[in-house]
Amino acid sequence: MASQILRRTLGSRYLANHRTFSSASTPIRATLFPGDGIGPEISESVKQIFHAAEVPIEWEEHYVGTEIDPRTQSFLTWESLESVRRNKVGLKGPMATPIGKGHRSLNLTLRKELNLYANVRPCYSLKGYKTRYDNVDLITIRENTEGEYSGLEHQVVRGVVESLKIITRQASLRVAEYAFHYAKAHGRERVSAIHKANIMQKTDGLFLKCCREVAEKYPEIQYEEVVIDNCCMMLVKNPALFDVLVMPNLYGDIISDLCAGLIGGLGLTPSCNIGEGGIALAEAVHGSAPDIAGKNLANPTALLLSSVTMLRHLDLHDTADRIQNAILDTIAEGKYRTADLGGSSKTTEFTKAIIDHL
Amino acid sequence: MASQILRRTLGSRYLANHRTFSSASTPIRATLFPGDGIGPEISESVKQIFHAAEVPIEWEEHYVGTEIDPRTQSFLTWESLESVRRNKVGLKGPMATPIGKGHRSLNLTLRKELNLYANVRPCYSLKGYKTRYDNVDLITIRENTEGEYSGLEHQVVRGVVESLKIITRQASLRVAEYAFHYAKAHGRERVSAIHKANIMQKTDGLFLKCCREVAEKYPEIQYEEVVIDNCCMMLVKNPALFDVLVMPNLYGDIISDLCAGLIGGLGLTPSCNIGEGGIALAEAVHGSAPDIAGKNLANPTALLLSSVTMLRHLDLHDTADRIQNAILDTIAEGKYRTADLGGSSKTTEFTKAIIDHL
Numbered sequence A, B: 001m002a003s004q005i006l007r008r009t010l011g012s013r014y015l016a017n018h019r020t021f022s023s024a025s026t027p028i029r030a031t032l033f034p035g036d037g038i039g040p041e042i043s044e045s046v047k048q049i050f051h052a053a054e055v056p057i058e059w060e061e062h063y064v065g066t067e068i069d070p071r072t073q074s075f076l077t078w079e080s081l082e083s084v085r086r087n088k089v090g091l092k093g094p095m096a097t098p099i100g101k102g103h104r105s106l107n108l109t110l111r112k113e114l115n116l117y118a119n120v121r122p123c124y125s126l127k128g129y130k131t132r133y134d135n136v137d138l139i140t141i142r143e144n145t146e147g148e149y150s151g152l153e154h155q156v157v158r159g160v161v162e163s164l165k166i167i168t169r170q171a172s173l174r175v176a177e178y179a180f181h182y183a184k185a186h187g188r189e190r191v192s193a194i195h196k197a198n199i200m201q202k203t204d205g206l207f208l209k210c211c212r213e214v215a216e217k218y219p220e221i222q223y224e225e226v227v228i229d230n231c232c233m234m235l236v237k238n239p240a241l242f243d244v245l246v247m248p249n250l251y252g253d254i255i256s257d258l259c260a261g262l263i264g265g266l267g268l269t270p271s272c273n274i275g276e277g278g279i280a281l282a283e284a285v286h287g288s289a290p291d292i293a294g295k296n297l298a299n300p301t302a303l304l305l306s307s308v309t310m311l312r313h314l315d316l317h318d319t320a321d322r323i324q325n326a327i328l329d330t331i332a333e334g335k336y337r338t339a340d341l342g343g344s345s346k347t348t349e350f351t352k353a354i355i356d357h358l
Ligand SMILES: CC(C)[C@H](C(=O)O)[C@@H](O)C(=O)O
Pocket: A105, A107, A108, A253, A285, B198, B199, B229
């Protein structure tokens, strides 16, 4: 089963406009943002496993987060952004949101600066980790740059405020293209566009129009449109009704978390952001868990599975398979599990168990 | 258990500004919109059960729906609206959306015309009808007039469209007041305000500010704020974490359907709309199911449970208890169930079984 899931969720190249990377003999440079809180510990786990698996990757580590250098007062340096732009591939841990006026979330800033237009979250049941749902196997693809996240808001008169949701043809086509390309490359059967065009006829209507245009170019992939409220009801009743889901920003935010909940939560789901020019920034989407930071208690699974999506983006499929299987087998075996999964293993013990399964 | 749920979900008066109704000796006039598709059949079920239970209600029936009179070309007559305004209490079946330009959904038109500002959906596990979740017992209270449903949309330039989400202090306070009043009147412990104020700081921020103001007046009710994506994840992982949820329009649309999914779907959940001036319009929120219309196959449960909320609004608690228990007991017994619940009973057989349980 694991191998079937590998093939269908992550088994082919991850990117639409992927570029050619250097052969395995020269190491590939990849950016690493360990992030805040538990970020450094779970990043250490990735580094150790990559080292043990002899992955030909050289990390270029940069600190992005809220524990800032008092001299620069910087949460995010120019050098960090340049590193991703140059390497075109990176991995990021959780980042806290800077406190104080005028600071938006670092996640949003990265999305904007690197033009990360599609967020891809595979979500599949983990063998041996029981939830109410078996055999979940979904991919949510979220438009990541516009919609309800425009940041355009104002007070009309006292007590009356408005936010603008912006939908463009360009961004909608781009994410729809990515979704269908992904579906085809991964042997998926169906793409469902999620919307509320019965209410937002112009914005969500344009999104659907773009999806339909792209769907026509992929006659081998089934296409359907599902209203978001109905989609959420169907997902909790029977997630097997869906395959690949593509949607505007806020719906993607909501539905990807709902799907993560079906299989156990954000601690277990990988995520990868796809940007213009072939950039891929994989990330753990859970929080930085400051309460357990530095205590060797964090579960590195989400970051590890995200790092696997990064390897696939680099076409390093054999290494990706080896590492992904070692992670899934360790969880399935159930001997070493961190506290969030009901076990009592330390982060380092769980990491070592994965290395032993390589 | 049924009686405990009765008390906590529907056991007290349903309304903030409820008015005094005539005593049981004079019949109470209530408006009935049977609606489209299966609407007439499930309305018939309500009428028969009310008749058998000797409910002192006289129905004032009006047709609102898409099968229109060719002479008037009307989906919704002035007389229908006046009937609800006069009676202040009504029940509506499902209505299809008129096809063709310029027609918005009849549900939306009724919300707007009657100023139905709060939509209340109790959602609780039905004994004997197994889903993946036990003991769900949630109330979603949705702002029903503004937010993403403003209808304000336009094309900025070709390929760029925008929708306006409007949040007002007045509507936010009104629905927050209703939610806290409801929580207190029904012995509920906690109100959770659902939002995305980390992104929509002004609009959702104003909504939260209003909820906080009202929360201060109810020190006996716990208050918390939960981001919508996280809320959806927690709902599918463990719905027992929540009690009463209050939120802007679109989030309410999404979360109330998600919650319905947890206990089996929209065919099983009651809904009641609360309007200014003490109006209550109870409704089945599922579709009109034209494929099975007229075949005596429809499940009247959602409309029946909605009619019970109407009785509670009228302070007819004993009758409400009797009918609600008869419905829940019939389902729990499992002998008579309609096809959607895996049974083979006709609508009329299920109705008769409920009457036998009265
Ligand atoms: C932290 C928050 C701004 C972010 C979002 O809303 O996109 C998060 O929920 C996510 O899904 O990555």
